[in-house]
Amino acid sequence: MTMRKIVLTCSLFLLLFICIPVFAQDVHPDATIIQQHVNFLAADKMKGRGTGSRGLKKAARYIERRFKKYGLTPAGTRKFKQPFTAKVKKVVVKDSIRKANNIIGFLDNGAPYTIVIGAHYDHLGTGKQGSSKHPQPEGLIHNGADDNASGVAGLLELARYFSGNGETEAYNFLFIAFSAEELGLLGSRYFTEHPVILLENIHFMLNMDMIGRYNPERGIGIGGYGTSSKWPAIFEGVKAGVKFFTDNAGSGGSDHGSFYAKQIPVLFFHTGGHPDYHMPSDDADKVNAEAEAKIIALEIQLIENAMEQEKLPFTEVKN
Template identity: 45%
Template sequence: MKYSFWLIFLVAAISCKQEPPRVYTLQDDVSFLASDSLMGRETGTANELMAADYLVKRYEGIGLTPAGNAGTFFQTFTFKPKNDPHKEVEYVEASDSTITGTNVIGFIDNKAEKTVVLGAHYDHLGMGGQGSLHRGDAAIHNGADDNASGVAVLLQLAKQLKEGELKGNNYLIMAFSGEEIGLLGSNYFSKNPTIDLDKVTYMINMDMVGRLRDSKVLSVSGTGTAPIWPQVLNANNPGFELVLKESGVGPSDHTSFYLQDIPVLHFFTGQHED
């Protein structure tokens, strides 16, 4: 009798014990995404899907609403690996010779008229190959800066926007796949959007934002895509050495949105030998 009382008490105590909500830091997200176990997050691999599953958990923890296909956070796209780099990739039905990438998309619905898109690609180069600056034997390309850094910032922004008081816009939070092999995830989304693109005011892309130098140089591209950008950036600059570039076309996912006539900005802390 005494024993069973304690047993019941213990079970009750354990089930009442609530875990405190986990607070994720930028470092937590970069450490996971850039870990060796993810093998460089190459598009279409099981390792990329491990990263995608992690992002779903993070999105759910933040309280984002699924905005991919069929009520999920995922938007998949399938393509044939191209042999000719000058040819456009075609999206096709899945078969033995195709690769499937996965965008991870969440939404903050503030019942606003307009939506802002915030994005960062989460795929990287896997073991190297085309696009890698590495010369020598194949090696895991961890991609801490390119682009676990952008994804980590994206997640922090999503959390702050979800919990904060800026309710004048809805926010679409997008982690793109297929960036390294030709902006495929953002290109596919821009042609197969899961929200009405006419309601999108602008898109902000973060690709490589983890290596700010002592000089505080921050490159911002796309400043010519809306007349107000230079003024907004200079008025809200907490101390960066801003290098503004007008073009909305560049080697990252904002390009896909600019080509749909959406004003864009791309934040970038600079190239380096890693």
């Protein structure tokens, strides 16, 4: 082989070696990654992620590490944390006030408006803070795999996708893991009363609460369809690997309700109730990660369609 051919061969090899990794990264929703998130957050060692507990602090650190890995900018008042005080409904008096933190990361695309993606990361702990469906809940670990480790997994997968897809989107993203949702939407209410960005600059808010127990007969419910006149056009032509249906309501028993109350369009994703809801039996092995990956892919389609629109107008939903 001549020296010229050797140089040419080496040059082609180097070009391939340099270029291949650029195209090798796949940031699309991944069932294995989803299950890993759920397994960690809903493990017995987390003790049910009760508000103010060590387990919830561990969960917060886990979310922060992922936000850092995905290159998000800290957007809380203490780096990624937005601290607030939460009142617990049913415990001994000395433990009725607890410190809590929303975890907030920002993806800055240099845009004037921002999309908020949210999911609560707290649950019922060991049954002492109320809301358990078990007849004798105290001392029992409520792992909250579906409610709402599944939603946090969705939050992290959307953060991974939009931070790693190589696109400079037309909107910024604010990713928020809310605390103290189970105590009455306290984290999201605190955020909307103490926002880190102007509420009038929010395009819309997307909330995931219990998206891990997909039932193909029911499908995934998507609330908030009536909160903007533009949602029908955004949903038009969307194809999903899961069945879905829409509901107009913007309020309800999850964190999107706090944003709807501030006249911000919302979408709420929820796979429905089941016998393990608010029970110690809501465990990680019951989550359908394959279906959840398809649900997150559906969310990506809707978000990308919504980014083709100007800032969404708000519509109040009539009862």
